[in-house]
Amino acid sequence: MKRFLIALQFLTILPIKIKSEIKEADFGRSLLYFPVVGLITGFLLSVTAFSLGFLPDLLKGVFILMVSVIITGAVHLDGFADTCDGFYGSKPKEKVLEIMRDSRIGVMGVIGIVSLLLLKFTLIVSISQNFLWKSLIMMTTFSRWSQALACYAAQYARKEGKAIFFIKYANRKDVIMGGVFAFLLFLLIAKLKGVVIFILSFLSALLFIQYVKRKIGGMTGDTIGATSEISEVVVLLSILIFQRVQCFY
Numbered sequence: 145m146k147r148f149l150i151a152l153q154f155l156t157i158l159p160i161k162i163k164s165e166i167k168e169a170d171f172g173r174s175l176l177y178f179p180v181v182g183l184i185t186g187f188l189l190s191v192t193a194f195s196l197g198f199l200p201d202l203l204k205g206v207f208i209l210m211v212s213v214i215i216t217g218a219v220h221l222d223g224f225a226d227t228c229d230g231f232y233g234s235k236p237k238e239k240v241l242e243i244m245r246d247s248r249i250g251v252m253g254v255i256g257i258v259s260l261l262l263l264k265f266t267l268i269v270s271i272s273q274n275f276l277w278k279s280l281i282m283m284t285t286f287s288r289w290s291q292a293l294a295c296y297a298a299q300y301a302r303k304e305g306k307a308i309f310f311i312k313y314a315n316r317k318d319v320i321m322g323g324v325f326a327f328l329l330f331l332l333i334a335k336l337k338g339v340v341i342f343i344l345s346f347l348s349a350l351l352f353i354q355y356v357k358r359k360i361g362g363m364t365g366d367t368i369g370a371t372s373e374i375s376e377v378v379v380l381l382s383i384l385i386f387q388r389v390q391c392f393y
Contacts, residue, residue, distance in 0.1 A: 148181075150174040154310075155181045155288060157217040172313020175292035179322045182288030183329065185215055186281030193277050205269035208280070209261065221257055223369020225249050228256030230366070237360045241302060244366050260373060267380035272387055278333045283379045286342065289326045290349040290375040292319050294368045297353050301362035311363060334383075341382040348378040 146164050151174040153160040192211045196204045213221065230244035232252040243250070271279050296314040300307065323346075330338035352374055356367045363371075 146170060147174040148177040151177040151181045152184075155291075156185065156215055168309045169313045171309035172295070172311070173315060173318060175295055175310065175314055176318035176322055178292045179285050179289040179326045179329075182285040182326075183281060185212075185288070186284035188215060189280040189284065190277035193280065197273075201269050201273065205265050208268055209265050212284075220369035220372045221260070223366035224260060224373040225253035225257050226366040227370040229253040231359060237301075240360050241364070244364065260377070263377055264380065267377070267384055271380065271384055275383070275387070279380060279383050282330055282333060282338070282341070282383070283376045285326050285329055286345050286379050287372040287375040289322045290345075291368050291372050292322050293346075293349055294353050294356075294363050294371045295319075297350070297363075298357050299362040301360045301364050301367075305365060307363070307365035307368055310368075337386050341379060341386070344382045345375055345378045349375050 146162060146166070147170055149160050149162050150166065150170055152158060153162065154174070155178065189208055189212055192208055193204065196207055199207070226244040226246075226249075229246075229250040229252050230240040235243070268276070268279075292314070295307070295311045296316060296319040298311070300311045302308070327339075327342050330342040332338070334341060349371060352371055353363070356363060356371075360367075
């Protein structure tokens with residue numbers, strides 16, 4: 145339960161208080177519960193979608209997007225923005241890490257956030273409304289697991305930082321079990337199409353993780369957040385493509 149609460153505390157703004165002693169290894173072992181927290185987040189977004197079903201799709205899409213940002217405290221968006229600032233252009237690793245640690249947001253960060261939110265909004269309102277709630281659950285579950293994958297697949301790029309214990313103590317068994325959980329959820333929700341969507345999303349996450357490793361030699365809290373944001377877009381985009389192809393035929 146303690147490790148689940150750590151995951152819930154780290155991935156949401158819910159006022160979680162953990163009374164028992166937290167060891168460094170508990171952060172890494174909490175990665176097992178990341179997709180579970182993603183499922184809970186997706187459920188809350190689905191409830192929002194159902195509750196606002198009487199509104200026009202465009203307005204409902206705005207509220208869903210707002211709730212998704214509020215639930216996470218925009219921490220993943222912040223990481224995505226810092227990654228855009230740091231990774232833009234050909235800069236050495238030290239300069240990239242310096243820019244990403246700066247609390248001020250740059251031009252590329254602003255452009256990145258605006259582009260990302262517009263893309264998410266467009267995808268949300270474009271997906272068939274009777275499948276939207278399932279899409280939101282798939283999106284949040286996989287994106288949170290992709291963070292666990294990023295922690296396990298790379299070393300920490302800095303000497304110290306908030307995410308260091310998640311990466312240092314990431315356990316292969318926990319990450320695989322979390323992936324199996326997400327995979328079975330995709331299979332349950334979308335059958336064989338869900339399997340394909342999971343594979344496409346998994347490959348996209350791996351490609352981004354490898355790109356980050358080549359750029360700065362490992363992951364940081366910011367790039368983990370960026371992995372999550374990119375994974376959300378890929379899941380929604382894959383779902384939309386499947387729907388459009390079916391309509392075409």
